[in-house]
Protein backbone atom coordinates (compact mmCIF):
# COMPACT_ATOMS: atom_id res chain seq x y z
CA UNK A 333 0.00 0.00 0.00
CA UNK A 334 1.30 3.50 -0.79
CA UNK A 335 2.51 5.60 2.11
CA UNK A 336 1.46 9.20 2.49
CA UNK A 337 3.51 11.75 4.45
CA UNK A 338 1.57 14.41 6.33
CA UNK A 339 3.34 17.56 7.48
CA UNK A 340 1.74 20.24 9.62
CA UNK A 341 2.35 23.99 9.57
CA UNK A 342 4.54 23.88 12.66
CA UNK A 343 6.68 21.11 11.18
CA UNK A 344 6.98 23.06 7.94
CA UNK A 345 7.90 26.22 9.82
CA UNK A 346 10.74 24.35 11.45
CA UNK A 347 11.85 22.92 8.11
CA UNK A 348 11.80 26.12 6.04
CA UNK A 349 12.53 29.70 6.96
CA UNK A 350 12.97 32.85 4.93
CA UNK A 351 16.75 32.71 4.47
CA UNK A 352 19.47 32.23 1.85
CA UNK A 353 18.44 28.61 1.27
CA UNK A 354 14.84 29.53 0.50
CA UNK A 355 15.99 32.32 -1.81
CA UNK A 356 18.32 29.92 -3.59
CA UNK A 357 15.46 27.44 -3.98
CA UNK A 358 13.26 30.05 -5.64
CA UNK A 359 16.05 31.50 -7.75
CA UNK A 360 16.71 28.01 -9.13
CA UNK A 361 12.99 27.62 -9.84
CA UNK A 362 12.99 30.82 -11.91
CA UNK A 363 16.10 29.67 -13.74
CA UNK A 364 14.36 26.38 -14.56
CA UNK A 365 11.32 28.30 -15.80
CA UNK A 366 13.53 30.47 -17.98
CA UNK A 367 15.06 27.34 -19.55
CA UNK A 368 11.69 26.63 -21.18
CA UNK A 369 11.62 23.04 -19.94
CA UNK A 370 9.13 23.50 -17.12
CA UNK A 371 5.52 22.42 -17.72
CA UNK A 372 3.35 25.06 -16.07
CA UNK A 373 -0.35 25.38 -16.96
CA UNK A 374 -2.25 28.63 -16.44
CA UNK A 375 -3.50 29.32 -12.92
CA UNK A 376 -6.95 27.97 -12.14
CA UNK A 377 -8.55 30.82 -10.25
CA UNK A 378 -12.01 31.12 -8.75
CA UNK A 379 -13.28 34.49 -7.57
CA UNK A 380 -15.77 34.67 -4.70
CA UNK A 381 -16.48 38.37 -5.03
CA UNK A 382 -19.23 38.39 -2.43
CA UNK A 383 -16.62 37.71 0.24
CA UNK A 384 -13.67 39.53 -1.36
CA UNK A 385 -12.12 36.12 -1.92
CA UNK A 386 -10.32 34.06 -4.48
CA UNK A 387 -8.89 30.54 -4.65
CA UNK A 388 -5.84 29.88 -6.80
CA UNK A 389 -4.68 26.44 -7.90
CA UNK A 390 -1.09 26.38 -9.13
CA UNK A 391 1.19 23.62 -10.30
CA UNK A 392 4.29 22.89 -12.38
CA UNK A 393 6.40 19.93 -13.39
CA UNK A 394 10.14 20.61 -13.33
CA UNK A 395 12.22 18.07 -15.29
CA UNK A 396 14.66 16.38 -12.94
CA UNK A 397 12.38 16.81 -9.92
CA UNK A 398 11.04 13.55 -8.50
CA UNK A 399 7.76 15.20 -7.48
CA UNK A 400 5.43 17.99 -8.48
CA UNK A 401 3.14 20.04 -6.26
CA UNK A 402 -0.44 21.09 -6.73
CA UNK A 403 -1.29 24.00 -4.49
CA UNK A 404 -4.73 25.17 -3.39
CA UNK A 405 -4.43 28.69 -2.13
CA UNK A 406 -7.35 30.81 -0.91
CA UNK A 407 -7.00 34.57 -0.48
CA UNK A 408 -9.90 36.20 1.39
CA UNK A 409 -8.91 39.77 1.95
CA UNK A 410 -11.59 40.73 4.47
CA UNK A 411 -10.40 37.97 6.82
CA UNK A 412 -8.19 40.31 8.91
CA UNK A 413 -11.39 42.14 9.97
CA UNK A 414 -12.45 38.92 11.76
CA UNK A 415 -9.00 38.09 13.05
CA UNK A 416 -8.09 35.55 10.36
CA UNK A 417 -5.17 35.71 7.92
CA UNK A 418 -6.06 36.62 4.32
CA UNK A 419 -4.28 33.64 2.81
CA UNK A 420 -4.29 29.97 3.76
CA UNK A 421 -4.41 26.62 1.94
CA UNK A 422 -2.23 23.58 1.41
CA UNK A 423 0.12 21.89 -1.03
CA UNK A 424 0.03 18.29 -2.22
CA UNK A 425 3.02 16.42 -3.67
CA UNK A 426 2.72 13.70 -6.30
CA UNK A 427 5.41 11.44 -7.78
CA UNK A 428 6.50 12.80 -11.14
CA UNK A 429 7.15 9.28 -12.48
CA UNK A 430 3.84 7.66 -11.52
CA UNK A 431 1.48 10.41 -10.44
CA UNK A 432 1.00 8.68 -7.09
CA UNK A 433 0.11 10.79 -4.08
CA UNK A 434 3.17 11.27 -1.82
CA UNK A 435 2.66 14.03 0.72
CA UNK A 436 0.18 16.56 2.03
CA UNK A 437 1.71 19.79 3.31
CA UNK A 438 -0.77 21.43 5.67
CA UNK A 439 1.05 24.74 5.63
CA UNK A 440 -1.95 27.11 5.93
CA UNK A 441 -0.28 29.35 3.33
CA UNK A 442 3.09 29.50 5.08
CA UNK A 443 5.05 28.07 2.14
CA UNK A 444 3.33 30.47 -0.25
CA UNK A 445 4.34 33.34 2.01
CA UNK A 446 7.97 32.23 2.02
CA UNK A 447 8.24 31.50 -1.69
CA UNK A 448 6.65 34.86 -2.51
CA UNK A 449 8.99 36.81 -0.25
CA UNK A 450 11.93 34.86 -1.67
CA UNK A 451 10.83 35.89 -5.17
CA UNK A 452 10.98 39.52 -4.03
CA UNK A 453 14.54 38.91 -2.85
CA UNK A 454 15.51 37.36 -6.19
CA UNK A 455 14.02 40.35 -8.00
CA UNK A 456 16.01 42.78 -5.86
CA UNK A 457 19.18 40.73 -6.19
CA UNK A 458 19.09 41.11 -9.98
CA UNK A 459 17.27 44.37 -10.49
CA UNK A 460 18.03 46.70 -7.56
CA UNK A 461 21.24 48.72 -7.28
CA UNK A 462 23.85 46.97 -5.18
CA UNK A 463 23.90 49.94 -2.77
CA UNK A 464 20.10 50.15 -2.42
CA UNK A 465 19.41 50.90 1.24
CA UNK A 466 16.08 52.75 1.51
CA UNK A 467 12.82 50.89 1.03
CA UNK A 468 9.19 51.87 0.66
CA UNK A 469 6.71 49.11 1.43
CA UNK A 470 3.15 49.71 0.26
CA UNK A 471 0.71 47.85 2.50
CA UNK A 472 0.92 46.54 6.04
CA UNK A 473 -0.17 42.92 5.82
CA UNK A 474 1.66 39.64 5.79
CA UNK A 475 3.68 40.19 2.62
CA UNK A 476 4.67 43.72 3.61
CA UNK A 477 6.59 42.28 6.54
CA UNK A 478 8.08 39.35 4.65
CA UNK A 479 9.08 41.37 1.61
CA UNK A 480 11.09 43.77 3.77
CA UNK A 481 12.68 40.89 5.65
CA UNK A 482 13.62 39.31 2.32
CA UNK A 483 15.17 42.54 1.02
CA UNK A 484 17.36 42.72 4.11
CA UNK A 485 18.86 39.37 3.08
CA UNK A 486 20.06 40.61 -0.32
CA UNK A 487 20.69 44.36 -0.01
CA UNK A 488 22.29 46.56 2.70
CA UNK A 489 18.96 47.97 3.86
CA UNK A 490 19.26 50.80 6.40
CA UNK A 491 15.76 52.18 6.54
CA UNK A 492 12.22 51.61 5.37
CA UNK A 493 8.94 53.45 5.29
CA UNK A 494 5.70 51.50 5.48
CA UNK A 495 2.66 53.15 3.92
CA UNK A 496 -0.81 51.78 4.66
CA UNK A 497 -4.38 52.98 4.23
CA UNK A 498 -5.01 52.09 7.82
CA UNK A 499 -2.54 54.22 9.78
CA UNK A 500 -2.74 52.12 12.93
CA UNK A 501 -1.85 48.95 11.05
CA UNK A 502 0.96 50.76 9.27
CA UNK A 503 2.36 52.02 12.57
CA UNK A 504 2.18 48.54 14.14
CA UNK A 505 3.91 46.96 11.14
CA UNK A 506 6.66 49.61 11.26
CA UNK A 507 7.25 49.08 14.97
CA UNK A 508 7.27 45.32 14.66
CA UNK A 509 9.70 45.41 11.72
CA UNK A 510 12.04 47.89 13.44
CA UNK A 511 12.31 45.52 16.37
CA UNK A 512 12.64 42.30 14.42
CA UNK A 513 14.98 43.50 11.66
CA UNK A 514 17.08 46.01 13.58
CA UNK A 515 16.73 48.68 10.89
CA UNK A 516 14.87 51.96 11.10
CA UNK A 517 11.30 51.35 9.93
CA UNK A 518 8.80 54.17 10.17
CA UNK A 519 5.20 54.69 9.12
CA UNK A 520 4.69 57.24 6.35
CA UNK A 521 1.31 58.74 5.58
CA UNK A 522 2.61 60.50 2.45
CA UNK A 523 2.95 57.78 -0.17
CA UNK A 524 4.37 60.08 -2.82
CA UNK A 525 7.18 61.12 -0.50
CA UNK A 526 7.81 57.53 0.63
CA UNK A 527 8.04 56.27 -2.96
CA UNK A 528 10.14 59.17 -4.22
CA UNK A 529 12.75 58.78 -1.52
CA UNK A 530 13.17 55.00 -1.79
CA UNK A 531 15.73 52.93 -3.66
CA UNK A 532 13.38 49.94 -3.65
CA UNK A 533 9.58 50.06 -3.65
CA UNK A 534 7.51 46.93 -3.02
CA UNK A 535 3.74 46.99 -3.47
CA UNK A 536 1.95 44.33 -1.43
CA UNK A 537 -1.77 45.06 -1.53
CA UNK A 538 -4.85 43.65 -3.28
CA UNK A 539 -5.80 47.19 -4.35
CA UNK A 540 -7.92 47.50 -7.48
CA UNK A 541 -6.89 51.13 -7.97
CA UNK A 542 -3.38 52.33 -8.69
CA UNK A 543 -1.50 53.51 -5.62
CA UNK A 544 1.92 54.38 -7.07
CA UNK A 545 2.01 57.08 -9.74
CA UNK A 546 4.43 57.19 -12.64
CA UNK A 547 5.69 60.70 -11.93
CA UNK A 548 6.78 59.67 -8.43
CA UNK A 549 9.39 57.25 -9.77
CA UNK A 550 13.03 58.28 -9.84
CA UNK A 551 16.16 57.19 -11.69
CA UNK A 552 17.88 54.23 -10.10
CA UNK A 553 14.82 52.78 -8.41
CA UNK A 554 13.68 49.21 -8.38
CA UNK A 555 9.97 48.41 -8.00
CA UNK A 556 8.57 44.98 -7.24
CA UNK A 557 4.84 44.76 -7.62
CA UNK A 558 3.65 41.53 -6.03
CA UNK A 559 0.16 42.30 -4.74
CA UNK A 560 -1.51 42.41 -8.13
CA UNK A 561 -2.02 38.78 -9.06
CA UNK A 562 -5.57 38.91 -10.37
CA UNK A 563 -7.07 40.75 -13.33
CA UNK A 564 -8.87 43.29 -11.13
CA UNK A 565 -5.87 44.10 -8.92
CA UNK A 566 -3.77 47.08 -9.93
CA UNK A 567 -1.20 48.81 -7.73
CA UNK A 568 0.79 50.79 -10.29
CA UNK A 569 -0.38 53.62 -12.48
CA UNK A 570 -0.13 52.10 -15.98
CA UNK A 571 1.92 55.18 -16.86
CA UNK A 572 4.78 53.60 -14.89
CA UNK A 573 5.38 51.42 -17.94
CA UNK A 574 6.25 54.49 -19.92
CA UNK A 575 9.02 55.46 -17.51
CA UNK A 576 10.59 52.17 -16.48
CA UNK A 577 13.71 51.10 -18.31
CA UNK A 578 13.55 47.42 -17.62
CA UNK A 579 10.55 45.19 -17.06
CA UNK A 580 10.76 41.63 -15.78
CA UNK A 581 7.64 39.50 -15.31
CA UNK A 582 7.68 36.25 -13.38
CA UNK A 583 5.69 34.72 -16.23
CA UNK A 584 4.79 36.93 -19.14
CA UNK A 585 1.66 34.93 -20.04
CA UNK A 586 0.41 35.56 -16.48
CA UNK A 587 1.38 39.21 -16.09
CA UNK A 588 -0.36 40.16 -19.32
CA UNK A 589 -3.60 38.81 -17.88
CA UNK A 590 -3.22 39.19 -14.11
CA UNK A 591 -0.32 41.48 -13.30
CA UNK A 592 0.55 45.12 -13.78
CA UNK A 593 1.34 44.53 -17.46
CA UNK A 594 -2.32 43.68 -17.99
CA UNK A 595 -3.36 47.23 -17.08
CA UNK A 596 -0.55 48.80 -19.08
CA UNK A 597 -1.66 46.85 -22.14
CA UNK A 598 -5.21 48.06 -21.64
CA UNK A 599 -4.08 51.65 -21.12
CA UNK A 600 -1.76 51.50 -24.12
CA UNK A 601 1.37 52.30 -22.13
CA UNK A 602 2.76 48.91 -23.16
CA UNK A 603 1.91 47.04 -26.33
CA UNK A 604 1.44 43.36 -27.02
CA UNK A 605 4.66 41.86 -28.07
CA UNK A 606 6.09 44.64 -26.44
CA UNK A 607 8.50 46.84 -25.77
CA UNK A 608 8.16 49.63 -23.39
CA UNK A 609 8.60 53.00 -25.05
CA UNK A 610 11.75 54.89 -24.18
CA UNK A 611 13.58 51.63 -23.95
CA UNK A 612 17.30 51.37 -23.77
CA UNK A 613 17.58 47.63 -23.42
CA UNK A 614 14.29 46.39 -22.12
CA UNK A 615 13.90 42.80 -21.29
CA UNK A 616 11.08 40.44 -20.65
CA UNK A 617 13.21 37.53 -19.68
CA UNK A 618 12.21 35.42 -16.76
CA UNK A 619 15.37 35.77 -14.71
CA UNK A 620 19.10 36.02 -14.83
CA UNK A 621 19.02 39.58 -16.13
CA UNK A 622 20.73 42.09 -13.93
CA UNK A 623 20.60 45.83 -13.72
CA UNK A 624 23.10 47.45 -16.05
CA UNK A 625 23.08 51.05 -15.03
CA UNK A 626 22.55 52.72 -11.68
CA UNK A 627 20.17 55.09 -13.45
CA UNK A 628 17.76 52.45 -14.66
CA UNK A 629 14.27 52.18 -13.25
CA UNK A 630 13.49 48.49 -13.05
CA UNK A 631 10.14 46.82 -12.49
CA UNK A 632 9.46 43.24 -11.51
CA UNK A 633 5.87 42.07 -11.90
CA UNK A 634 5.18 39.04 -9.69
CA UNK A 635 1.93 37.15 -10.09
CA UNK A 636 3.10 33.93 -8.39
CA UNK A 637 4.01 30.81 -10.30
CA UNK A 638 3.42 27.08 -9.92
CA UNK A 639 7.14 26.48 -10.38
CA UNK A 640 7.75 28.36 -7.12
CA UNK A 641 5.23 26.09 -5.43
CA UNK A 642 6.74 22.84 -6.71
CA UNK A 643 10.19 24.12 -5.73
CA UNK A 644 9.28 25.15 -2.17
CA UNK A 645 7.11 22.09 -1.53
CA UNK A 646 9.80 19.61 -2.60
CA UNK A 647 12.40 21.57 -0.62
CA UNK A 648 10.19 21.57 2.49
CA UNK A 649 9.46 17.86 2.25
CA UNK A 650 13.19 17.10 1.85
CA UNK A 651 14.07 19.25 4.87
CA UNK A 652 11.30 17.72 6.97
CA UNK A 653 12.30 14.18 6.05
CA UNK A 654 15.90 14.87 7.02
CA UNK A 655 14.71 15.30 10.62
CA UNK A 656 12.04 12.58 10.39
CA UNK A 657 9.25 15.11 10.83
CA UNK A 658 5.64 14.32 10.02
CA UNK A 659 3.57 11.20 10.13
CA UNK A 660 3.34 8.45 7.52
CA UNK A 661 0.04 6.76 6.89
CA UNK A 662 -0.84 3.93 4.58
CA UNK A 663 -3.55 4.85 2.10
Ligand SMILES: NC(=O)C1=CN([C@@H]2O[C@H](COP(=O)(O)OP(=O)(O)OC[C@H]3O[C@@H](n4cnc5c(N)ncnc54)[C@H](O)[C@@H]3O)[C@@H](O)[C@H]2O)C=CC1
Nearest residue numbers: 418448471472473474475536537538539558559634635636
Ligand atom coordinates in the same frame (compact mmCIF):
# COMPACT_ATOMS: atom_id res chain seq x y z
N1 LIG B 1 2.50 37.45 -6.42
C1 LIG B 1 2.40 36.43 -5.59
O1 LIG B 1 3.06 35.40 -5.75
C2 LIG B 1 1.49 36.54 -4.42
C3 LIG B 1 0.64 37.60 -4.32
N2 LIG B 1 -0.13 37.75 -3.21
C4 LIG B 1 -0.99 38.90 -3.19
O2 LIG B 1 -0.38 39.89 -2.38
C5 LIG B 1 -1.37 40.73 -1.80
C6 LIG B 1 -1.13 40.83 -0.30
O3 LIG B 1 -1.20 39.56 0.30
P1 LIG B 1 -1.07 39.44 1.89
O4 LIG B 1 0.03 40.29 2.37
O5 LIG B 1 -1.05 38.00 2.20
O6 LIG B 1 -2.46 40.07 2.34
P2 LIG B 1 -2.82 40.85 3.68
O7 LIG B 1 -4.30 40.93 3.73
O8 LIG B 1 -2.10 40.27 4.83
O9 LIG B 1 -2.22 42.32 3.44
C7 LIG B 1 -2.79 43.20 2.49
C8 LIG B 1 -2.53 44.63 2.90
O10 LIG B 1 -3.07 45.48 1.88
C9 LIG B 1 -3.98 46.41 2.49
N3 LIG B 1 -5.03 46.72 1.51
C10 LIG B 1 -6.11 45.97 1.18
N4 LIG B 1 -6.81 46.58 0.23
C11 LIG B 1 -6.19 47.75 -0.04
C12 LIG B 1 -6.44 48.83 -0.91
N5 LIG B 1 -7.51 48.82 -1.72
N6 LIG B 1 -5.60 49.87 -0.93
C13 LIG B 1 -4.51 49.89 -0.12
N7 LIG B 1 -4.23 48.90 0.75
C14 LIG B 1 -5.04 47.84 0.78
C15 LIG B 1 -4.49 45.73 3.73
O11 LIG B 1 -5.00 46.65 4.65
C16 LIG B 1 -3.20 45.04 4.20
O12 LIG B 1 -2.37 45.98 4.84
C17 LIG B 1 -2.70 40.11 -2.21
O13 LIG B 1 -3.20 40.76 -3.34
C18 LIG B 1 -2.34 38.68 -2.56
O14 LIG B 1 -3.24 38.08 -3.47
C19 LIG B 1 -0.04 36.92 -2.13
C20 LIG B 1 0.80 35.84 -2.18
C21 LIG B 1 1.54 35.52 -3.38
Ligand SMILES: O=C([O-])C1=[NH+]CCC1
Nearest residue numbers: 388405406407419636
Ligand atom coordinates in the same frame (compact mmCIF):
# COMPACT_ATOMS: atom_id res chain seq x y z
O1 LIG C 1 -1.07 31.30 -4.70
C1 LIG C 1 -1.00 32.52 -4.58
O2 LIG C 1 -0.02 33.13 -5.06
C2 LIG C 1 -2.08 33.24 -3.89
N1 LIG C 1 -3.12 32.68 -3.42
C3 LIG C 1 -4.06 33.55 -2.77
C4 LIG C 1 -3.43 34.85 -2.84
C5 LIG C 1 -2.18 34.64 -3.63
